[in-house]
Amino acid sequence: VAVGALCVIDHVPRPEGLTQEQRSVLKALAGQISAHLELRRVANRQRELLERQKQINAMMRDSVRTALTAQEAGRIGTFELDIETGNIKVSAEFCRIFDVPPAGRYHARDFEKMLHPDDRGRESSEETRKNGTAVTTVDYRIVTASRGVRWVSRQATFERDESGKPLKLLGTVQDITQQRRATQRIRTLLELGDRLRDLNDVEEIALTAAELMAHALDATRAGFGVVDPVRETVMMQPEWRAPGVSSLSGKHYFRDYGSYIDDLKGGMSVVISDVTTDARTRDKADALLSLGIRQLVNVPIFDQGKFALVVFVHHCDLFEWMEDDLAFVRSFGDRIQSAIGRLRAEAEQNMLNREIGHRLKNAFAMVQALAKQTLRPVQDRGPVLNFEQRLQALSSAHDILLGNNWANADVRTALLRVVDTLGMTEQVEIRGKDISVNPKGALSLSLLLHELTTNAVKYGSLSSVHGRVLVSWDVQGEREDAVLRLIWREMGGPPVVQPQSKGFGSRLISMGLLGTGGVSTRYLDQGLEVEMTASLVQLQQVA
The missing domain is CATH 3.30.450.40 (GAF domain)
Structure with missing residues (x-):
């Protein structure tokens, strides 16, 4: 019975509709939802059956003889087992469940040999029954001649003499194959999805x-x-x-x-x-x-x-x-x-990403070659070198994104890639928990860290073998108000002074993460300190 619909909404039109893969994924998701609903329905049904079986037990204890001789109802079979002889008197429904010809009496061994090999320990031996310690409520499987494996639920109680010695085992059996299979099917489908x-x-x-x-x-x-x-x-x-x-x-x-x-x-x-x-x-x-x-x-x-x-x-x-x-x-x-x-x-996407990565590297190499040829006459090689290094930083950031299938990139990974490219890994200490940012944030972060590292190599703490840089970050606030705070702190280098003019690098740093500002720069005796803040939602949201 249809009880609802799985709805998918987008904020942009899609004239081509969903792809076959997207439809398959939605169909599988709808199947999982249906399985959960079915599992709840089966659980409710099992509780109803349990209550029903409890009522049957109470009725048996009050008037078991009447129950055994009354007309069968609810497709529940009845039996009466003589503990001493092992003879068992069974109803017609009992015979139907065990797939044997209708007969008034059988021996307990006739039915015990029908037990599924994996469930032989669930039924009780003759010696156990004689001691009055048989399991009186049990579910087990039997192997029938024409219907194969069936699940049976047995409820039973002892009839004892005045000394407490068990004389007979009186009870009911019910075929619960359909319920057990329904439960097993749902659990199996859920386990399949998980695995x-x-x-x-x-x-x-x-x-x-x-x-x-x-x-x-x-x-x-x-x-x-x-x-x-x-x-x-x-x-x-x-x-x-x-x-x-x-x-x-x-x-x-x-x-x-x-x-x-x-x-x-x-x-x-x-x-x-x-x-x-x-x-x-x-x-x-x-x-x-x-x-x-x-x-x-x-x-x-x-x-x-x-x-x-x-x-x-x-x-x-x-x-x-x-x-x-x-x-x-x-x-x-x-x-x-x-x-x-x-x-x-996923395989096709990985192949596409590798192709994009290969073409992008070729594009960066071509841009760098063109820049070298175009800027060859320039006498001041400093700006040319800066351009080449910034291009390498941008290429490095794209490498990280390609490795993540153009998904979010980790802040730590982006920082390590920059300092490793410049050969400064040993002099840079990194502190901060794992936080990912979107592709735009990863590119912005890589360029900013490259500028800070390059400046530190030229003028700051990384220009000295004893100098060090501490980069730390944390998140302040919660949910929509959460802010990423990143601090660059230099130590052990030459004295730093505020520059009289701002070049491209200084302007880039002053723009901050994502170009939204939120930058505080301090020129301290121990070295440069830069604090940048940006909305974590903007840094992580999907474009």
Whole structure:
């Protein structure tokens, strides 16, 4: 049921609309929201079931005999186990849940052997029951003949004699497969989203998705294979397997196992609930059964429009599929495709950034070469050298931004890059917590720090081997009123005096960060001190 819409708003028109990648990201985000809503709904349903089961327990304690003989309601099976003999009297609904023929009596061992191997410790042994210490409330899995793995919730209470010795175990059972699967599906989808964010390899994504899907669907084998769509082959990679299940690693031909390769090529997920009856596999069922495959799920993964990988999940026995399970598989495929799309977009962006960086370096080199040729006749080489160094500072700032995909740059990184370029790292001390600024702020900061460092090398503390510079910064205020304060303090150099005239560098420094002012310059006995302030919001906001 649709309960709302995910809305995206921009402040500029977009005639071309959203890109396919943006639509995929929004679709994945909407899926996560839906999963959270579904998880809340399932949690509420579980609380309702718990309250209902508590009421059943109370009713059993008050009149257990009446409950056992009353007409069944609510699809809850009942049983009465004789502790001494192990004989168990069961209702028709109990037989339906355990997928056995209706009969008045069975032995407890008939049902204990149906326990899932991983849950055998949850049910109690005959000796434990005789001691009256059996677990009376428990959820566990059983393996049925025609319905596969099922989840059962059992509620029970002891009937004791006057001495307290247990005589009988009376109780109810309920099939909770649908509820357990719903909860597991939601948790798995949420875990998939969390884990995919940290993966940067297509094959890692495929294997992670396969393993999570296998646990959610109680499968026996899961993994991925590398597809050659032209030859219609798949190179199976080492997969996740349940204990005792053989590996399918190696090359396989799709057509040896049926015609479902046609659906995969068309981008459709394939779910075959029984290879012996499905039209796509029944003629090749023996080949699949010999590999321990009674049911299979295949999710195709396309890379740049090409069928490249297939995620598979296998069951060796029958598995009762629900409509929600099929939607779960489709949702899994969508999330995998979104993650692959994200990786592809990041790879393309990195390639584009490298190309931009290469062209930008060429442009800076060309400008510098033109400047040298144009300014060759100038006798005073000081301004020429200053221009070249400022150009290098600007190039260095762009290198930092390119390394961050033109996102924010770190203040510390920008400062270290400047002082390292001028060979002054050992004489400059840096203090301040990690703070990032936007591209415009990074360029402004790099040019300002270059001017201050250059002046210190020529006239200030860095002109002496004993001189030092302390650069510190902090944030004052909170939220919209927060201000970045950066202090440049020189020590141990020659005496400094205020210049009589201002050159380009002095005017640049006086403009401050982002050219908004907020600069205080002090010419002290121990050296120059410059304090600059600027709005942190302006330094960090996206243009």
